Every structure is written in structure tokens, then in C-alpha cells.
Amino acid sequence: MTLLNDPARPSTSAPEPAEGPGAPAGAPRARTLGAYVRAYVALCKPRVIELLLITTIPVMFLAAGGVPPLWTAAATLVFGTMSAASANAINCYIDRDIDREMRRTRRRPLALEQVTPRGAITFGVVLGAGSTVGFWLAVNALSALLSLSAILFYVFVYSLVLKRRTAQNVVWGGIAGCMPVLIGWAAITGTLDWPPLVLFGVVFFWTPPHTWTLAMRYREDYALAKVPMLPVVATERRVALESVLYTWATVLTSLALWPVAGTGPVYPAVAGVLGAVILFEAHRLLARTASSGGVHLRPMRFFHLSNVYLALLFTAVAVDPLLPWSG
Structure with a gap:
């Protein structure tokens, strides 16, 4: 259930030499209990999970028309976190060879041999099974099925099929990262409806330009690892142009929530302002590809702004349903 390729954080394990081919010289290897815990937490990609929760929690407010039931919300967050951690850990297992090649990922636990491949895959499968059973027993069957389908899609469709074979990998692979909005809605209502599908579309269109601008920054890494991200196989201008088109689709889809969900005036106002800002930055990135020849392109400006957006x-x-004049 992951949305993007997160910039890896430096390891904080005890500074003992790593062993095995591909590990950076002087890389720390887990030896203490605390180091093992940190290594397994890093397998979960916590910063990616934070972004997923940002999309899950508000949808529960929208589905409840206000503050959602505390127990349901807490269970959804716990088992949703486990579900996302499962997908991320299994992804680390699958990508352990290319993670050793890329500067951005070479300090992940498997690349540093802080965790064994068997330990990582076992950890991921146990988390996935636990999250599915937890959703089924504590929330409802639909949320459990959606959570399991997100894990399976991310592992088998994105990680094993799309990522290393097509430049459209993050377009269709990003579907897994859209699932939390459906899970959040299903957890409260036990059904699906048009509002979560619209928000699913927002995240779907948001994901490619968000990920492509990060890949522009780390283009050499992806090329070295032979991962055909769009910035590796296409010109910067084409990447920027497609990012503009997907950003327009994101903004227009976000505005469609107003009539579909019957929100109050706050949401469309915020969506309109945020849309104008993110579109301005997307068009500025495109203009720079034409005027600067790639010099001072600064794609990470768009990447960070898209997170804020x-x-x-x-x-x-989440806020709109809490206001007295909300529809």
C-alpha cells in the first residue's frame, strides 16, 4: 500500500562493518536488540505510511459526516499501518538487489544486511496476515478484502511485473497507494460510494508527477539499477509535460468531490487555492525544461509541494464535515 519511493533515511545502527557483496564500506550492521528493531521498522518505510494515513483518516471523517467512531478509527489505523508495512517490507525483499545499486536506497536494512532476506519476507507476510485478520474481526469484511488486495497488487503487479518492465510502472502501480481512501470509507460504512472513488482518482492522478519529479532528481540511480522510470527513458520536457497533464487531472478530480459529496464551501475553496498553486509549480517546471536546458530545473520543489498539497x-x-454549515 505504498504511494511513492521515499528518500531513505541514514541508518542509526551500531557502526560495525557490513558483510557481503554490494554493501557500502563501513556500513553498520544490526547486532543489538535496538538495532534489529530499528532495522525492521525501516523495512516498513514509516514516512510512506505517514502519507497513507494522511489519506485514510480524513475519508473516515467524510464517511461519518463528522467524527468517526473511535474504536473503528483506531482499528483502521492500526491494521492499515500493518497492511502498508507488510507491502513495504515485501517490496524491500523483492528490490534488495537494486537497492544496493542506488544511492538513495543503499542504506536500507537488506542492502546493509542488517536483516536477512528470510527475516524480511517472513516479517512482511506475518504483518499482511495479521492486518487482514484484524480488519476482518475488528472492522468489517470489505475493509479486510480491500487491504489484502492492496498488498497483493503492490507486491505482484507493481513490484514483480511493472516496476522493472515499463515506464508506466508508477501510473498503474500507484493504484495500491490509492486503496487507503477506499479502506477508510469502507471501514465506516461497510460499502463503497462515489465520494471515495473520486478521492481514489485524486491520489491516482497525483502519484505519477509526484514520483516522476523525485525520479528526475535520482535519474542516474534508476538508470544504474535498470529501472525504466519515465525520466530514465524520456526527455525532461516530456516528463514535465506529462506531469502538467496529470496535475491538471488531479486538480479537476479534486474539485469534482464538491458536487459528488455535497461538501460545504470550505473544501472547494481550499481545493481551488491548492490547485492553483500546484498547477503554477507544474507549469513552471515545464517552462524551465524549455528555457534552461535542464540547468537549475529543481524538480524537488514540485515533489515537496505535492506532499503539502x-x-x-x-x-x-476532514475539516469540512465538522463545520456547522457543511452539506
Whole structure:
């Protein structure tokens, strides 16, 4: 259930030499209990999970028309976190060979041999099974099935099929990262409806430009690892142009929530302002590809702004139902 390729954090394990081919010289290897715990937590990609929760929680407010039931919300967050951690850990197992090649990922636990491949895959499968059973028993069957389908899609469709074979990998692979909005809605209502499908579309269109601008920054890494991200196989101008088109689709889809969900005036106002800002930055990136020849392109400006855009947009989704004049 992951949305993006997160910038890896430096390891904080005890500084003992790593062993095995591909490990960076002087890389720390887990030896103490605390180091093992940190290594397994890193397998879960916590910063990716944070972004997924940003989309899950507000949808529960929207589905409940206010504050959702505390127990249901807490169970959804716990088992949703386990589900996302499962997909991320299994992804680390699958990608352990290319993670050793990329500067951005070479300090992940498997690349540093802080965790064994068997330990990582076992950890991921146990988390996935636990999250599915937890959703089924503590929330409802639909949320359990959606959670399991997100894990399976991310592992088998994105990680094993799409990622290393097509430049459209994050377009269709990003479907797994859209699932939390459906899970959040299903957890409260036990059904699906048009509002979560619209928000599913928002995350779906948001994911490619968000990920492509990160890949522009780390283009050499992906090329070295032979991962055909769009910035590896296409010109910067084409990447920027497609990012503009997907950003327009994101903004227009976000505005469609207003009539579909019957929100109050706060959400469309926030969506309109945020949309104008993110579109301005997307068009500026495109203009720079034409005028600077790639010099001072600064794609990470769009990447970081897109994080802020999604967080604030979904905050508006959560706040709007709490206001007295909300529809």
C-alpha cells in the first residue's frame, strides 16, 4: 500500500562493518536488540505510511459526516499501518538487489544486511496476515478484502511485473497507494460510494508527477539499477509535460468531490487555492525544461509541494464535515 519511493533515511545502527557483496564500506550492521528493531521498522518505510494515513483518516471523517467512531478509527489505523508495512517490507525483499545499486536506497536494512532476506519476507507476510485478520474481526469484511488486495497488487503487479518492465510502472502501480481512501470509507460504512472513488482518482492522478519529479532528481540511480522510470527513458520536457497533464487531472478530480459529496464551501475553496498553486509549480517546471536546458530545473520543489498539497487537501476533506454549515 505504498504511494511513492521515499528518500531513505541514514541508518542509526551500531557502526560495525557490513558483510557481503554490494554493501557500502563501513556500513553498520544490526547486532543489538535496538538495532534489529530499528532495522525492521525501516523495512516498513514509516514516512510512506505517514502519507497513507494522511489519506485514510480524513475519508473516515467524510464517511461519518463528522467524527468517526473511535474504536473503528483506531482499528483502521492500526491494521492499515500493518497492511502498508507488510507491502513495504515485501517490496524491500523483492528490490534488495537494486537497492544496493542506488544511492538513495543503499542504506536500507537488506542492502546493509542488517536483516536477512528470510527475516524480511517472513516479517512482511506475518504483518499482511495479521492486518487482514484484524480488519476482518475488528472492522468489517470489505475493509479486510480491500487491504489484502492492496498488498497483493503492490507486491505482484507493481513490484514483480511493472516496476522493472515499463515506464508506466508508477501510473498503474500507484493504484495500491490509492486503496487507503477506499479502506477508510469502507471501514465506516461497510460499502463503497462515489465520494471515495473520486478521492481514489485524486491520489491516482497525483502519484505519477509526484514520483516522476523525485525520479528526475535520482535519474542516474534508476538508470544504474535498470529501472525504466519515465525520466530514465524520456526527455525532461516530456516528463514535465506529462506531469502538467496529470496535475491538471488531479486538480479537476479534486474539485469534482464538491458536487459528488455535497461538501460545504470550505473544501472547494481550499481545493481551488491548492490547485492553483500546484498547477503554477507544474507549469513552471515545464517552462524551465524549455528555457534552461535542464540547468537549475529543481524538480524537488514540485515533489515537496505535492506532499503539502495532498496533506492540506485531505485536511480540508476532514475539516469540512465538522463545520456547522457543511452539506
